Amino acid sequence: MHEYVIARGVVESVRNFSLNFGCGVKRFKVLVGELSMLDIGVLREALEGLIAASEVRGADFSIEIEPARISCGSCGNIISFGEAVSHLSEEEREMIHFLPDLIASYAACRRCGSLDLRIISGRGVSVRDVVFTEG
Ligand SMILES: [Zn+2]
Numbered sequence: 582m583h584e585y586v587i588a589r590g591v592v593e594s595v596r597n598f599s600l601n602f603g604c605g606v607k608r609f610k611v612l613v614g615e616l617s618m619l620d621i622g623v624l625r626e627a628l629e630g631l632i633a634a635s636e637v638r639g640a641d642f643s644i645e646i647e648p649a650r651i652s653c654g655s656c657g658n659i660i661s662f663g664e665a666v667s668h669l670s671e672e673e674r675e676m677i678h679f680l681p682d683l684i685a686s687y688a689a690c691r692r693c694g695s696l697d698l699r700i701i702s703g704r705g706v707s708v709r710d711v712v713f714t715e716g
Contacts, residue, residue, distance in 0.1 A: 584619055587706050588627035594708050595637050605714035608641040614703040615649040615662060616681050649703025651684060655695035662703060664691070 591611055599606045611628070613619055621644055632640055649662035665688045666674045677683050685698045 584623040585627045587619065588624055588631050591628060591706065591708055592631040592635050592637065595632075595640065595711065596635055598708075598711050599637050599713075602713060606637045606640040607712045607714045608643075609711040610709045611642055611644045612647045612707045612709050613644055614647045614705050616678065616700070616703045617706060618679065619706070621646075647703050647707075649681075650701050651688075651698050652701045653690035653693065653695050654697030654699055656690060656693040658690055658692040659701070660691065662700075665698065 595606055595609055598609075611624075613621065613624070625644060628642060628644075632638055632642070650659055651662060651665045652659050665684060666677055669677070669687055673687055677687060681700050681704065684700065685696050688698060689696050690698065
């Protein structure tokens, strides 16, 4: 269900690109955050259906997973989500996957020990690398 709403947003955004630049869209890339909890298969299907029914029909797309990264607010150290949760139990890991803001309650910076951890990528969905058709 989330997938359909997000697919609508993606197609709307690609359509806006097309209208703003006054040309058709050949292809684009959808970057999906590792923590977004979306079903890629469902998202792909929703996108295919919506694109076919929109002004940008015929546009090709690919979906890529953006890895989640965490930054330490104290020393600037950047670690992957996997590293940050590697010492936690499976249950804790699953909980943080659903509620990423809990990361600071369970993990500390490996370099300085600070609990000031922030998720800097891997949460949302974005449209990248839009290629327009010639003419
Ligand atoms: Zn640190």
